[in-house]
Amino acid sequence: MKKYLLLYLAAITLFTQCSQQAPVDLLIKGGKIYTADAGNPVVEAVAITGDKIIFAGSEKDAAQYLGGETQLIDLEGRTMTPGFIEGHAHMFGVGYNELNLDLMNIKNFDELVQKVEEAVHKAKPGQWIVGRGWHQDKWDVKPEKIVKGFPVHNKLSEVSPDNPVFLWHSSGHAALANAKAMEIAGVSLLSKENIAQGNTEGGEIIRDELGNPTGLFNERAMTLISKNIPESTAETDAQALDLAIQACLRNGITSLHDAGAGRENIALYQQFKKEGKLTVRMYVMVTGWDRDLVYEWMKHGPEIDSANILTIRSVKLNCDGALGSRGAWLLEPYTDRPDFSGMATLSMDTVLKTSREALKHGFQVCSHAIGDRANREILDRYEIAFKENTSIKDHRFRIEHAQHIDPKDLPRFATLGVIPAMQAIHMSSDRPWAIDRLGEKRIKEGAYKWQTLLKSGAKIVNGTDAPVEPINPIPCFYASITRKTLKGEPEGGYEPEEKMTREQALRSYTLDAAYGAFEETIKGSIEPGKLADFTIFSQDIMTVPENDILKTEVAMTIVGGKVVYEKK
Structure with missing residues (x-):
């Protein structure tokens, strides 16, 4: 016993x-x-x-x-969730938005001019003044003179005669220059800058009825001015990155998908990681603007970090413009500009070629597309590449924004396994004026179709497109479930049948966002x-x-x- x-x-x-x-x-x-x-x-x-x-x-x-x-x-x-993942932002843009003129909250053109005048008083003659964030359709008062929906430079030039000024639209797809900046770039009434009737390939210089440039440069035409702006220094880049990291952490962002990083950006990420200063987990898309860099990475292969701090395994292609600048590529002309349907900013042959190479070398392709034609054209190229390389089953190619989609193309995302990376806050900010661009039929049938895409089996990656919108995820979460402006309008929300549930919105910022980076x-x-x-x-x-x-x-x-x- x-x-x-x-x-x-x-x-x-x-x-x-x-x-x-x-x-x-x-x-x-x-x-x-x-x-x-x-x-x-x-x-x-x-x-x-x-x-x-x-x-x-x-x-x-x-x-x-x-x-x-x-x-x-x-x-x-208090309430805890998985760390929020910013699914589409521009890290250095977030940082530089804090270093340069922040025009996101100005209420009208006169406030913009006043901000520039204040900056001129602090600057040396000849010093460039740059900023970002203005949006003419959000102003409470329209400027006295408008050409093709945009302000003209005259008042701006009056307060900055000796300083070149270049101010990016909030979308980043258009910018306003003053007379001094245009003088430096050689853009004038009589200039011969390889532009036929005001248009560049994939871009546009807006001119008045007499042929004078208004100061508005759309899409790739912006480079005529921006190439003259002195390059940032290593010190200011590091300062901008540090500011962006702190902004992420203040706003509960633990991981971020950087939608297009260049050679210097990637090198600085690597340096910050080595020094232990990269405290936000980064999923980086190599910018498609630098073709040499893309091919170098294809040859190198994906860099998947075992420490889960810095991963580079995707390529960002910019394929059309934005709705606010009327650069989004549409199947039919703009309702408020019947002579224009937007534009492709990248050859579709390049999209197909990049897609083929990416599949061979283990990279994801993330293509910017806002207009319905851009979305269709990219889905077409993706589909060709997928059919040619059927051995790759889990490619997770993405379309960034997927903002306006023809109803025929909505089911193709789930069918092809393409991820729509959509920023719900854009609906909140854009919907009140987007109806002027697209008209009621296109808005209701194909714009911001979150629930339709989710029900079809697609996974949505959410985010803010910062610095286009503030990086704070709370307004974006609110927009996802209410489809209202941040003023709480309209009652019931725009197209309420397309609202996300709170569970869907949380997943779009956490688990599904991780899926969009192969990290679920x-x-x-x-x-x-x-x-x-x-x-x-x-x-x-x-x-x-x-x-x-x-x-x-x-x-x-x-x-x-x-x-x-x-x-x-």
Whole structure:
């Protein structure tokens, strides 16, 4: 009997020892935790060791992971989600927007002129003044003179006679120059800059009725001015990147898809990673504007970072313009400019050639397309490339923006396995005036068709296109589920049947955004084994009334189990 008792006690001791878990580095509890894991959608506590999640479940079960060295974060009733992934932004643009003139919130052309005048007083004669963010369709008062929907340079030139000025439209697809900048570039009434009737290949100089340039340069015509702007220095690039990283962390962004990085940008990312300063996880698209760089990377092959900090495995192609500048490539002319249907800014032969090469070398292609013709043409080229290389099943090619799609092409995304990377905030900002560009029929049948795409089986990657829009994901989340402007208009939202549910909107910023970068097995949801990246919000974005969502703040950002931002 004594022998059996000893065996029983030994078995109990062994079971107890096996059930004791090793203490973790960090335990988070005390609030609602949404995991984006369909099998375990809401938990009470998360345990982390190193940069990985060890446990996600009840607070009671989490107690076994506590040890003397375990750091404890009490959410105090706040809400935690997987770290938000910005699915389409321009990292250096975010940083430089803080260094240069920020025109995003100006209310009219007179305010723009005033901002430039203030900058002139601080600048040396001859120093370039650059900025970005203006949008004529969002102004409360239209300028006195408009040509083809845009302001003219005269007032701007009056306050800056000795300083060249170049101000990018918020879309980045048009810009306004003053007289001094045009003088330096040699653009005038009589100039012969290989432009027929005001148009460049893939671009346009807008001129008045007398043939004088108005100062507005559309799409590739912008390079006539921008090539004269002194290049940024290594110091200012580093400053811009640091500012952009801090902006991401303040706004709960733990990962970012950079939609088009050049050689110098990539080198700086690599330097920041080496120095331990790249605290936002980067998924980088090599810019398609630099063909030599694209071919170098094709030869080199994808760079998939085992540390999950910096991955380079995609190519960004800019294939048409923006709706605000009327550069988006349409199947039919613009409703408010019947003589014009936008333009392709890149040869479709180049899209096909790049797609073929990318499939051979393991790269993803991400093509900018806003207009319905651009979307169709790119889907056509993708489909040809896929049929020629059927051995590659999981290519995950993307169309960036996919803003206006002909109804016939909507099912093709899911059928072809193409990912629409759409920025819901664009609907909120653009829809009130976009109807003037496209007319009611095209808006209702093919614009911002989120729910239609989701129901067809496509996965949507969400984001802001910063610095086109602020990088803050909260307004974008609000737009996703309400389809309203940030003023809460109209009642019920625009085309309300296309709203995302809150669960869909959360996935578009987390798990589906990770899928868009081939990273859904390592991030995007709160599950054991995945990276410990979290965004903590001041309130429950999944349950608060719609009208209260915009009051939400980012309380804390955690990357790899480390608190990298905390609101004071």
